[in-house]
Amino acid sequence: MANPLLTVEEAAEALKLHPKTVLRHIREGRLEATRIGKAYRIDRAKLDAFAGVAKGSAQPAAGARATVIVDVPDMTVEAAERLATLLGAAALSGDAESRPLTINTAFDPATGAFKVVLIAAPVDAARMLEMIEMGLSK
Template sequence: MEQYTVEQVADLLGLHVKTVRNYVRDGRLPAVRIGRQYRIAREDLAAFTGLPAVAAARPRHAEVSAIVQIDGLGRRDLDRVSTMVMGSLSGRPNGVRVQFVYDEEREHLKIVVLGGLEESAQVLRIIDALVRD
């Protein structure tokens, strides 16, 4: 059985946390007290809102965190890779964040990619193509 905290219910319904707590205390929204916090069952939230239980759940969200490590990359190649990757991201919202960390002495590059699955996969394909050249 999936349960929500008062804060999660407030976020889902766009209400203030105190409003949700008042609903619970007044008995309008059934909840179970665990320690000092209330837990609201998904079914009870659905009955309270009049929506199906499935609609009360948050949509799934998946995100990628990837670190690409490239050794033996000179300064000139670093500039080419970073310019091409950042250029592929510019001009449109894509939900991907990319950071470059370069150790010039060891010619060692780490690229940190954070974002949605498909968008991150596209960035990784671009990096793969640039490194193969």
């Protein structure tokens, strides 16, 4: 069998999570599983993709990388939280085959300065910059 099916308990042990947490991820649609009778079974490849385990060798993805720093002055706390949440969700929306994307945000409430540091493939960096622009236009 190429990709064995795991029980919730086996998946929880592999992820070092509680089985109820794995069930919550399944019910919320974050982790794909198949229901067999009253129990769930998780394909090992889907579990690896969920956990961010790369297929094949441990070599980093080849290709150009862009490092982008975006400074946004005069933001409110609420706007900074909203933009950080938007960017974090967008960064997590890839799959196991996606090239790695690193994003960090920082906000200084005293000055209202918001900073985004993004490291990604150029095409992914461009998409994230579009997301930042879209988030700022609200």
